[in-house]
Amino acid sequence: MYYLSKELFFPNVSYADRDGVLAIGGDLSSERLQLAYTSGIFPWFEVGEPIMWWSPNPRMVLFLDELIVSKSMRNILNRDVFTVTFNQNFRDVISNCQNIKRNGQNGTWITNDMIEAYCKLHELGIAKSVEVWQNDKLVGGLYGIDLGHVFCGESMFSLVSNASKVAFVALVNKLKIENYKLLDCQVYNPHLESLGCREIKRNEFMRILKKE
Structure with missing residues (x-):
């Protein structure tokens, strides 16, 4: 699992775990969200949790x-x-x-x-x-x-x-x-x-x- 920094970056979706979790952290800036969706990734987490980024297989x-x-x-x-x-x-x-x-x-x-x-x-x-x-x-x-x-x-x-x-x-x-x-x-x-x-x-x- 990849831990995001302030850098505007996501790893390849092939690195997601069997549940579909790819990365943790980062932010919800417009730029990062746009990069996520165009890369096949979306955020999904609950209140109190860190931001979690997903790319499930299957879809x-x-x-x-x-x-x-x-x-x-x-x-x-x-x-x-x-x-x-x-x-x-x-x-x-x-x-x-x-x-x-x-x-x-x-x-x-x-x-x-x-x-x-x-x-x-x-x-x-x-x-x-x-x-x-x-x-x-x-x-x-x-x-x-x-x-x-x-x-x-x-x-x-x-x-x-x-x-x-x-x-x-x-x-x-x-x-x-x-x-x-x-x-x-x-x-x-x-x-x-x-x-x-x-x-x-x-x-x-x-x-x-x-x-x-």
Whole structure:
């Protein structure tokens, strides 16, 4: 495991351990975060822990044409139950992602420092959000890092049933129109799998990321 200094540097992702941990330390500057994502690396740690940088193998991704939209979800989309916007309320989206309670988790990995760091990336046009509204109230959404051909999803939230799924489907449809290669979902979970996401080898992910 590599211990980062103030130098703007990450080791090759092949040095990550079997859990996917590559490095510890460093900072959450915009420059370091941009270098991380373009190198196939992301930060993930809890309050009180040092910054930990990950590059898991395998990698959970969605190839956009493989999106699964259930019949019930299609019905919700066709009924226009929700309104979807893009990049209209980034700070509220990431704050809701921080505060939402999740099964099996005692706390959150989205620290206050994380929020400020990603809001700076949003100001730079790199971090993007999807907002889902119902009766003019923000009820769901997601955010991530936009690399131009790959979108790196970070977190999503839902205050009412299906709101985060609506955000996810809206994002995928937008990425398809704009000819993105894939949506990076980082690590496996069964909810993502139900939407069509699957694991691929890190080497394959890196080839797509580097446009090789």
